Amino acid sequence: MxxxxxxxxxxxxxxxxxxxxxxxxxxxxxxxxxxxxxxxxxxxxxxxxxxxxxxxRKEDIYIAVLERTLTEWLDPLQSLDVDGDPQRELANYIRAKLRMSRHASHASRLFANEILRGAPIFKSYLENELRTLVDAKCAVITEWIKQGKLVPIKPVHLLFLIWSSTQHYADFAPQVQALHDGDEGTLYKEAEEFLVTVILRGLQP
Amino acid sequence: MxxxxxxxxxxxxxxxxxxxxxxxxxxxxxxxxxxxxxxxxxxxxxxxxxxxxxxxRKEDIYIAVLERTLTEWLDPLQSLDVDGDPQRELANYIRAKLRMSRHASHASRLFANEILRGAPIFKSYLENELRTLVDAKCAVITEWIKQGKLVPIKPVHLLFLIWSSTQHYADFAPQVQALHDGDEGTLYKEAEEFLVTVILRGLQP
DNA sequence: TTAAATGTTGACCAATTGGTCAACATACGA
DNA sequence: TCGTATGTTGACCAATTGGTCAACATTTAA
Missing domain, CATH: 1.10.10.60 (Homeodomain-like)
Known part of the structure; x- marks a missing residue:
């Protein structure tokens, strides 16, 4: 309907x-x-x-592009499972986001552009659907903290950290390339190793 | 001359x-x-x-804006001092970048936009001046690792992590606001505490 | 086969764009 | 004070823009 x-x-x-x-x-x-x-x-x-x-209208094309790309982009977060092992769940999430950064970099840049513009189209989505999903996943992280499996932190900042650090490789690709020697494969292998190591160690109680 | x-x-x-x-x-x-x-x-x-x-030309205005904003933006990285205590040096750097994200958010967004566009104006700067500075600072971090003061990682990814996670609060402000309750002051206080804690713990040998 | 529905496009339009220029206004050193 | 260098702008221009429309082409169901 x-x-x-x-x-x-x-x-x-x-x-x-x-x-x-x-x-x-x-x-x-x-x-x-x-x-x-x-x-x-x-x-x-x-x-x-x-x-x-x-x-x-041109704007209708833009909205359609945004909508088509959205589901795909948000998918990995859905799978954070409260019953799983936090270190393993988070490592998987980081790896999934990094893979998307590499293979769906256009989607990442599209959202970055939209949000940089002030999210005129996206804003209501951010405040509703995404907000709901994020709240649910923050609850999962809070539960892990309660169980003493993670250092006590405010969960939403952890999501920001994972999003920003993984999407950086897509959104800032020209800068990343200018400052990194070696091919794309090596870059992403290093990034995965680095981010999983540092973030998980940083969260270990 | x-x-x-x-x-x-x-x-x-x-x-x-x-x-x-x-x-x-x-x-x-x-x-x-x-x-x-x-x-x-x-x-x-x-x-x-x-x-x-x-x-x-319009492009000349843009170039002038980029140049004027550049020095200010890159300043904090200069001060990473090999003779200082790594944990303290890095904590200061994270805090400085986060302050800039808050109080010079327009500069951050300007660069984000430029790099998202493919860095047409910026590219040569990235590959020369910035590259030189980054190489020097990576050497500092490598030295700290050699001294056993940091977990062994590839330094450039640490810089990416600090840049992305701090600039996220400026570049993605509409998203951050949509997902965070509380005023800006609280947000940045939390972010500082979180990022310093997690990243430094993650780097501790 | 046929006719209505659907698809396609060149020509066109008004608005906006970056940029020019001649004419006029102001500042300032001698 | 005065004349030149500097500053300022309305009017204008060609190119580009998003969008319309009437005419024509193709698909499709009967």
Whole structure:
């Protein structure tokens, strides 16, 4: 009962997917204002008018891109399990976030851009769905602390630490590359080793 | 012998400073493409034509803003002292970066934006001056490790960790606020306590 | 096969953009 | 005081922008 139950044709499904995929690249490369409908259309291999036929406004394309990328991006946090071993659960989470940083770097940069802009589209999501999820996972961490399995800290800051330190490798890639010798594989292997070691040691009671 | 020794008048100094200061706000709020010369002029309280009289092109304004903000931003890293106590030196550095995140958040966001864009202006600086400074400071950390005062890690990842985790509070402020209860003062006090504790514990041999 | 629904686009529009320029205003050293 | 260097801006321009629309093309269900 969320939206009107309009049937979407095969061509609609294909073209909308193509537009959204191309638009992700363009928004990430040029930012919201710098991304033109023309560029998105060119990237998708169709005319500007046709893009506007599927998405009435540029902002609608942007919203669609944001929504499509969202689920994928937030997925790893879901799996933090209160019954698991904290060190193991957190290590897995760090590794998962780092993998996403590497292989879904466009999604990471898209969100970074959106939040840097003041999260005009995202804000309500942050305050509702994400907030709910984060509260639940903070409760898990608090429980681990109560059981004496982690040093006492305020859980939300731990999430910030994991998010920031892993996403850094995607969002600040040009800087990271300028300051690091060796190929991407080595970089991420080192980062994983480093972050898991330091953060887990830092949390050990 | 760096630049032509042109004398700058009082009015030049004042107006250029005013433009650069206003432009920082505008670039941060709207991004590079979204920032218009008109908006910058309005923020500086003068006509667009006058702004272009001082800075021939929009990009020149941007470069000036970047340069003006740079020195200030990089300052804390300079002071990492190999003869000091590592735990104390690093704690001070984390605290300094966190203070800057709070009180110079526009500078942090400006750099984040620039690097997200692929660092078109910044790249050569990253690869030269910053690289040199970072190499020097990594040598300091390596020395501390050799002396057995820190757990063995690759120093550059430690810098990434400190940068990302502290700048997160500036760059992702809308997200941080959406997920944190309490005022800004409390937030930063908690963050400082948390980051210093966890990172230093994580590095203790 | 056919006709209605759906898809596609070039041409077009008004608004905004970065940037120029000639004309005018002010500051300032001699 | 005065003349030149400096400062200031409205008017203007060409290019680009998001978005519209009428005309044409293709798909699809009957």
């Amino acid at each position: 969320a939206t009107a139950p309009k049937k979407r044709t095969r061509i609609q499904v294909e073209n909308e997917a193509s537009i959204v995929a191309s638009a992700l690249d363009v928004f990430v490369e040029f930012g919201y204002s710098g991304a033109t409908v023309d560029r998105i259309a060119a990237a998708a291999g169709m005319s500007k008018a046709n893009v506007l036929y599927y998405f009435g | 760096a630049t032509a020794p042109k004398k700058r008048t009082r009015i030049q100094v004042e107006n250029e400073a005013s433009i650069v200061a206003s432009a920082l706000d505008v670039f941060v709020e709207f991004g590079y493409s979204g920032a218009t010369v008109d908006r910058i002029a309005a923020a500086a309280g003068m006509s667009k034509a006058n702004v272009l009289y001082y800075f021939g």
